[in-house]
Amino acid sequence: MDSKEITARVCAAAVGATLALAGAGKFTSWNQWLSNARRQHLWKFVAVSLPAIELVIGAALLVLQPVPIVLGLATLLLVVFTSFLAMQVLTKSQVPCACFGAHVNRPPSWRDVVRNLGLIALMFTAAALS
Numbered sequence: 001m002d003s004k005e006i007t008a009r010v011c012a013a014a015v016g017a018t019l020a021l022a023g024a025g026k027f028t029s030w031n032q033w034l035s036n037a038r039r040q041h042l043w044k045f046v047a048v049s050l051p052a053i054e055l056v057i058g059a060a061l062l063v064l065q066p067v068p069i070v071l072g073l074a075t076l077l078l079v080v081f082t083s084f085l086a087m088q089v090l091t092k093s094q095v096p097c098a099c100f101g102a103h104v105n106r107p108p109s110w111r112d113v114v115r116n117l118g119l120i121a122l123m124f125t126a127a128a129l130s
Contacts, residue, residue, distance in 0.1 A: 008066045008129035011122040015074055016061025018119060023054030025101025036098035040088070053077070066130040075123040082116040089113060 026033040037047035057077060060070045085097065088108040097108040 004129040008126045011126040011129075012061045012066045012071065012074075015078075015119050015122050015126075016058045018058070019054045019074065019077070020058030020062065022100050023051040023058060025103050026051035026054070026098070027101070029098075029101040029103070033098050033101055036096050039095040040093070040098075066126045068127070068130075071123055071127045071130070075120060075127075078116055078120045078123065082113055082120065085112050085116060 033051070034047055037050075038044075042050075054077075057070065057074050061074055064070060081099075085099075085108045088095070088097065089110055089112075092107075094107045096105045097112060098104060099108075099112060
């Protein structure tokens, strides 16, 4: 394994761990997650399926060699999340983002948007080096 492949795996694993923690956080505070999702006007099927999607994509990024389909799905998920967060910040929403379940009980901020942009950058780096 060369340094490019190691770097790609580390970038993918960092995003994978973040997504898996986000999904697990939502599952461990299920009722609070659903309440916040409802207040954010998320469709119910999105709110119910999102934690599992985060866990599956997160696990795939952690344990599999970086492959285009998983990198692409993770990047798409992050782009959607980031767009949603930016809209929440721009409209000054006071609904907790619940990005990591009830453990984050504050409104979304530009810090959340920047964090996600960093995760997207990691995905692009992993894709470029894979």
